[in-house]
Amino acid sequence: MAETWNKKERExxxxxxxxxxxxxxxxxxxxxKESKSFDSMLAYMDENGNLSDTPPxxxxxxxxxxxxxxxxxxxxxxxEKETNLHKGIVMSFNEGKGFGFIKDRAxxxxxxxxxxxxxxxxxxxxxxxxxxxxGPKGLTAINVRLLR
Numbered sequence: 001m002a003e004t005w006n007k008k009e010r011e012x013x014x015x016x017x018x019x020x021x022x023x024x025x026x027x028x029x030x031x032x033k034e035s036k037s038f039d040s041m042l043a044y045m046d047e048n049g050n051l052s053d054t055p056p057x058x059x060x061x062x063x064x065x066x067x068x069x070x071x072x073x074x075x076x077x078x079x080e081k082e083t084n085l086h087k088g089i090v091m092s093f094n095e096g097k098g099f100g101f102i103k104d105r106a107x108x109x110x111x112x113x114x115x116x117x118x119x120x121x122x123x124x125x126x127x128x129x130x131x132x133x134x135g136p137k138g139l140t141a142i143n144v145r146l147l148r
Contacts, residue, residue, distance in 0.1 A: 087147065090126045102130060102141050113141035120146055 043051050047060070086104050088111070093100030098115035100122075111132060122128060122144060130141040 084131055085129055086132060086141075087127070087129050088141075090122050090124055090128055093122060093124055100124075102128060102144070109139075111139050111141045112137075113144055117142040118144045122146060 042055075043053065044055050046052055046056060086106065088102040088104045091101045091103045091110060095115075100113055101110045102113055103110055111130075112135070113130065117130075117140065127147040128144050129147055130144045133140050133142050
């Protein structure tokens with residue numbers, strides 16, 4: 001049986017495709033050999049946390065003492081020394097319902113407080129000091145005192 005013209009053409013195309021694939025594979029192998037140097041694989045992080053291919057300037061590095069590195073949670077004694085006393089202004093207070101909001105001076109955040117968290121009576125626009133506690137619905141001010 002003789003081959004038809006279509007069969008010959010298809011066979012030629014298959015051979016050409018195989019040849020092109022083999023050439024591309026060889027090119028990839030050659031490129032991989034060139035770019036596999038160790039220096040080309042290194043990445044550095046700059047002081048802003050961005051990756052770059054240039055090494056950092058050793059003159060800009062800062063020394064960190066091993067004693068200053070703290071892993072884990074602070075000890076109970078250290079946590080008690082930290083004061084979480086905040087200052088702010090009472091933005092609103094509803095005596096009938098027994099709650100209000102304080103605007104923290106540092107963060108400009110409105111923080112809820114309940115009448116049970118008051119240590120002395122307050123009114124709107126009073127300057128107060130308070131501590132922040134995590135409540136069931138968010139941050140809550142406790143131990144609210146008037147500033148004099």
